[in-house]
Amino acid sequence: MVKMLEAEELAKDITETPSLLNGKGPDREWMDTPAEFRDGNWAYSAKTKAIESLKMPYARDWSPGDEDWKLPENWKEIISEGFRERLDKFRSFKVFMDICVRCGACADKCHFFLGSGDPKNMPVLRAELLRSVYRNDFTLAGKLLKKFAGARPLTMEVVKEWFLYFFQCTECRRCSVYCPYGIDTAEITMMARELLNLVGININWIMDPAANCNRTGNHLGIEPHTFKTVVESLCEDIEDVTGITINPSFNRKGAEILFITPSGDVFADPGVYTMMGYIMLFEHIGLDYTLSTYASEGGNFGLFNSNELMKKLNAKMYHEAERLGVKWILGGECGHMWRVINQYMDTMNGPTPSYMEDPVSPITGTKFENAVSTKMVHIMEFTADLIKHNKLKLDKSRNDHVRATFHDSCNPSRAMGMLDEPRYVLNNVLNNFFEMPDNTIREQTFCCGAGSGLNTEEIMDVRMRGALPRATALNHVVEKHDVNMLSCVCAIDRATLLALTQYWAPDVEVSGVTELVANALIMEGENEVRDCDLREEPYLGVED
Amino acid sequence: MKIINPLIIVLVLVALAYFGVKAGLTALFGVVIPYIAIVIFLLGFIYKVIGWAKSPVPFRIPTTCGQEKSLPWIKQNKLDNPSSTLGVVIRMALEIFLFRSLFRNTKAEVYEGAKLKYGSNKWLWLGGIVFHWSFLIILVRHSRLFLEPIPGFITFLEKADSFMQVGVPLFYMTDAGILAAVTYLFLRRVVEPQIKYLSMPADYFPLYLILSIAITGVLMRYFIRVDVVNIKALARGLVTFQPTIPDGIGVLFYIHLFLVSVLAIYFPFSKLMHLGGVFLSPTRNLANNNRAVRHINPWNPDIKIRTYEEYEDEFREHMKKVGLPVDKE
Numbered sequence: 001m002v003k004m005l006e007a008e009e010l011a012k013d014i015t016e017t018p019s020l021l022n023g024k025g026p027d028r029e030w031m032d033t034p035a036e037f038r039d040g041n042w043a044y045s046a047k048t049k050a051i052e053s054l055k056m057p058y059a060r061d062w063s064p065g066d067e068d069w070k071l072p073e074n075w076k077e078i079i080s081e082g083f084r085e086r087l088d089k090f091r092s093f094k095v096f097m098d099i100c101v102r103c104g105a106c107a108d109k110c111h112f113f114l115g116s117g118d119p120k121n122m123p124v125l126r127a128e129l130l131r132s133v134y135r136n137d138f139t140l141a142g143k144l145l146k147k148f149a150g151a152r153p154l155t156m157e158v159v160k161e162w163f164l165y166f167f168q169c170t171e172c173r174r175c176s177v178y179c180p181y182g183i184d185t186a187e188i189t190m191m192a193r194e195l196l197n198l199v200g201i202n203i204n205w206i207m208d209p210a211a212n213c214n215r216t217g218n219h220l221g222i223e224p225h226t227f228k229t230v231v232e233s234l235c236e237d238i239e240d241v242t243g244i245t246i247n248p249s250f251n252r253k254g255a256e257i258l259f260i261t262p263s264g265d266v267f268a269d270p271g272v273y274t275m276m277g278y279i280m281l282f283e284h285i286g287l288d289y290t291l292s293t294y295a296s297e298g299g300n301f302g303l304f305n306s307n308e309l310m311k312k313l314n315a316k317m318y319h320e321a322e323r324l325g326v327k328w329i330l331g332g333e334c335g336h337m338w339r340v341i342n343q344y345m346d347t348m349n350g351p352t353p354s355y356m357e358d359p360v361s362p363i364t365g366t367k368f369e370n371a372v373s374t375k376m377v378h379i380m381e382f383t384a385d386l387i388k389h390n391k392l393k394l395d396k397s398r399n400d401h402v403r404a405t406f407h408d409s410c411n412p413s414r415a416m417g418m419l420d421e422p423r424y425v426l427n428n429v430l431n432n433f434f435e436m437p438d439n440t441i442r443e444q445t446f447c448c449g450a451g452s453g454l455n456t457e458e459i460m461d462v463r464m465r466g467a468l469p470r471a472t473a474l475n476h477v478v479e480k481h482d483v484n485m486l487s488c489v490c491a492i493d494r495a496t497l498l499a500l501t502q503y504w505a506p507d508v509e510v511s512g513v514t515e516l517v518a519n520a521l522i523m524e525g526e527n528e529v530r531d532c533d534l535r536e537e538p539y540l541g542v543e544d
Numbered sequence: 545m546k547i548i549n550p551l552i553i554v555l556v557l558v559a560l561a562y563f564g565v566k567a568g569l570t571a572l573f574g575v576v577i578p579y580i581a582i583v584i585f586l587l588g589f590i591y592k593v594i595g596w597a598k599s600p601v602p603f604r605i606p607t608t609c610g611q612e613k614s615l616p617w618i619k620q621n622k623l624d625n626p627s628s629t630l631g632v633v634i635r636m637a638l639e640i641f642l643f644r645s646l647f648r649n650t651k652a653e654v655y656e657g658a659k660l661k662y663g664s665n666k667w668l669w670l671g672g673i674v675f676h677w678s679f680l681i682i683l684v685r686h687s688r689l690f691l692e693p694i695p696g697f698i699t700f701l702e703k704a705d706s707f708m709q710v711g712v713p714l715f716y717m718t719d720a721g722i723l724a725a726v727t728y729l730f731l732r733r734v735v736e737p738q739i740k741y742l743s744m745p746a747d748y749f750p751l752y753l754i755l756s757i758a759i760t761g762v763l764m765r766y767f768i769r770v771d772v773v774n775i776k777a778l779a780r781g782l783v784t785f786q787p788t789i790p791d792g793i794g795v796l797f798y799i800h801l802f803l804v805s806v807l808a809i810y811f812p813f814s815k816l817m818h819l820g821g822v823f824l825s826p827t828r829n830l831a832n833n834n835r836a837v838r839h840i841n842p843w844n845p846d847i848k849i850r851t852y853e854e855y856e857d858e859f860r861e862h863m864k865k866v867g868l869p870v871d872k873e
Contacts, residue, residue, distance in 0.1 A: 342835060384618070
C-alpha cells in the first residue's frame with residue numbers, strides 16, 4: 001500500500017502548496033503539461049481474468065505505471081470511431097462537446113479540485129481533455145484553427161491523461177448543478193471511460209466487482225450458499241441483541257416483494273448493521289418479501305464502465321422478479337444503485353414483467369405513484385410512509401447516544417432528488433439530528449471522494465483529498481454539536497466514509513439510516529430489557 | 545499570448561475594414577460581406593442544431609436540484625426537480641431568461657488547516673445577465689434600421705431603455721450595460737487565476753469582437769455622428785434585396801458592420817452556439833419522472849445476460865446443500 005501523509009500534513013500541503021486553490025496558477029498551460037503518474041494517484045489496471053470473464057476486448061497484463069500500455073495497434077482508429085459513434089448516439093455528449101463557454105462556474109465545485117488544486121480537476125478542464133480531441137477530429141473550426149480553437153490531436157499522452165483524470169472523477173454531478181447549461185461531467189466521464197474501455201483500458205476495482213456480479217450475483221463474488229449463511233449469521237446477531245428469532249426467506253417464489261440491496265450491506269462493516277435493520281423492520285411490519293441470491297446486488301459497477309455492462313448487470317433484477325413472480329421490488333440504501341434504477345433501469349430493461357403490479361405498500365395501502373412504471377421503491381420512501389401512517393413502534397430515546405448528521409449521497413440527491421424522505425425518517429427515530437452547512441448538503445452535497453468505482457486502496461491520496469470538502473463540513477458539526485454519527489443512504493458511502501472519518505474525523509462513526517430505525521424499533525417479543533443498539537453499544541443510561 | 549493574439553486579430557479586422565473602405569470597397573463591406581455573413585450564420589446555426597437534434601436522447605438524465613415528487617405529503621420542488629412537462633418548461637424558462645443555475649454560484653476558499661468556506665458569488669451571474677439582456681435589447685433596437693414604418697414596440701423599447709432622459713442624443717442604459725459587462729467578463733479572465741488558467745484564445749476573441757462592436761456603435765451614436773438616414777437606406781436596401789450604397793456614410797459604420805459580420809460568421813463554429821445548445825441540454829430539459837413514465841432508447845442494445853438458469857447450473861449442488869430452493873433438481 002502507498003504510504004499516506006498524516007492528515008495534518010496533507011491539510012498543510014493542500015493549504016500551502018501553491019496551486020489554483022490558493023490563487024497561484026501554474027506557469028505552464030494545461031495542454032503543454034503532461035499527466036504525472038505518481039504513487040497514490042492511479043488505480044491498478046483490470047486483471048485479465050475479469051476482462052475475459054466479461055468477454056471484453058484486449059485482456060492483457062499491463063500497468064498504468066508502465067511506459068508501454070500494450071494497446072492494440074490501431075488504437076487511434078478504435079477511439080476515433082468510438083468517439084464518432086457516441087456523438088451519434090448521445091445528444092448529451094454532442095451538445096456538451098460544443099456549448100461550454102468556460103465561464104468557470106464549475107471550477108471550484110469539484111471535491112477533487114478542492115482537495116488538490118490540480119487545474120485538470122476543474123470540471124471544465126476535465127471536459128476539455130476530451131473536447132480538445134473532439135474539436136481536432138470532428139469540427140471545422142478545430143481543423144482550420146487548431147490550437148487557437150482549442151484543438152489538439154489524439155496522442156498516447158492524451159490517452160494517459162484521460163485515464164488519470166477520468167478515473168479521478170466520481171461522476172457525482174455537483175458541477176452540473178451550477179452549470180448554466182447543465183453540462184454534466186458525469187456524462188463526459190462516462191463517455192471517456194467507454195472510449196478507454198474500447199482499447200482495453202480499465203481499472204480492476206471496477207471490472208473485478210462487475211465480473212463477480214455477473215457470475216455470482218453480487219460484487220463481492222459471494223456464492224449463493226455463503227450468501228445465505230452470512231445473512232443467517234446476521235439474524236443470529238439480531239437475536240443476541242433483541243432476543244427475537246427471524247428467518248428471512250431466499251429465492252422464494254410467490255413472495256409479494258423482492259428486496260434488493262447492495263451486497264456491501266450483507267458483508268461489510270458497518271453496512272451489516274443496516275442489513276440487520278432491514279430484516280428487523282420487515283419482521284416488525286410482517287412484510288411478505290424474499291431475498292434473492294441471484295439478484296443479490298443492488299449496486300451496479302457497470303455504470304462506471306459502459307452502458308452495455310450497466311444494462312447487463314441490471315437486467316437481473318427484472319429477470320429474477322419475473323422468475324419469482326413478485327409484485328414489485330423494494331430497493332435498499334445505495335447511491336449509484338438508485339441512479340441506475342431511477343434513470344436507466346426502465347429504459348434499459350423495461351417494460352417490467354407483465355404481471356408485476358403498481359407498487360402499493362401492503363401495510364399502509366399507499367400507492368407509490370412515482371414508481372408505477374419501474375415498480376421499484378426506495379426503502380426511504382417506503383419507511384417514511386410507514387412512519388407517517390404510524391405503523392412503526394418507535395422509541396427515539398434508544399438513539400440518544402447518537403448525535404447524527406446526514407450525508408446526502410450524490411446520486412440520490414442529484415439523479416433522483418430524494419432529500420426529505422431520509423430526513424423525515426431520521427427525525428422520527430432520533431432526538432439529536434444536526435445538518436451540515438447549507439452549501440454541502442442536499443443538491444449541493446459533496447461526494448465521499450471515492451464513488452464511481454474509485455474506492456480502492458492504492459489511490460488513497462486522491463481519495464482523501466477528494467474527501468476533504470465532506471470532512472470539513474462534517475468537522476464543522478462535530479465541533480458545533482458534538483456529532484458522532486455520519487448517517488447516509490449509500491453502501492459505497494458506508495465503506496468510503498469510514499476511511500474518510502478515520503482519516504479526517506476519527507471520532508465519528510458511519511451508519512445507514514435503517515440501522516438507526518432498527519435501533520429505535522420496539523419489536524414485539526423483544527427482550528424485556530433491550531439495553532444496547534445493533535453494534536452492542538449500550539443505550540444511554542444503561543450501565544455497562 | 546492567448547490573451548494578446550485574439551486582440552491582434554480583431555485589430556487586424558478593424559484595419560481591414562478601414563483600409564478596404566478607404567480604398568473604395570464600400571460595396572464589399574456594405575453589401576457582399578453582410579450577405580455572406582447572414583447566410584453562413586443562418587445555415588451554420590441550423591446545421592449545428594439539426595446535428596444535435598439528430599443524435600437521440602437515449603436516457604432521461606435530468607440533474608435534480610431539489611426534492612423529487614414522491615409521497616403526496618412531501619413537498620416537491622417543482623422548479624428544480626420537475627416531474628411534468630409544464631415544470632420542465634418553467635425550469636427551462638428560468639434557466640434561459642434568468643440564468644437560475646448560475647445564480648447558485650458560490651466561491652470556495654481554503655483556509656489554514658485546509659478548512660473550506662463557500663461564499664455567495666453572484667458577480668458572474670450579474671455580469672452574464674446584464675451582458676445578455678443588453679445585447680438582446682440592443683439587437684432588437686437595431687431593427688428600427690431595417691423596418692419601415694418602425695413598429696410601436698421598438699419605439700417603446702427605446703423609450704424604456706433611455707428612461708433616465710440623460711444627454712443628447714438620449715443615453716441608452718443598455719449601451720453602458722454591455723460595455724461594463726463585457727469589460728467585467730474580460731477582466732475576470734485576466735485577473736482571476738482559475739478563470740485565466742482555463743481560458744483559451746477562443747474565449748478572448750469573441751469578447752474583443754463584441755467589445756469592439758459595442759465601442760464603434762457607441763462612438764457613432766454619441767461622439768462621432770454618422771448619417772443615420774443613409775445608414776437606414778443601406779440597411780433597407782439589404783433587407784429588401786435592392787442593395788444600395790449611399791454616399792457619405794462614415795468609415796466607422798463600415799468597421800462596425802464588418803465586425804458584426806465576422807461575429808455572425810464565427811458564431812456557428814464557436815462556443816457562442818450555447819445560444820442554441822442550452823435548449824437541448826438533457827440534464828435540464830427533461831422531467832424527473834423515470835420511474836413513472838418509461839423513457840425509450842431508440843438504440844437500446846440487445847445484451848446477453850447471465851440467466852438464472854446458467855447461475856443455478858453452476859451453483860445447484862451448493863444451493864441444495866444449504867436448503868436454497870432450486871428450479872431443476
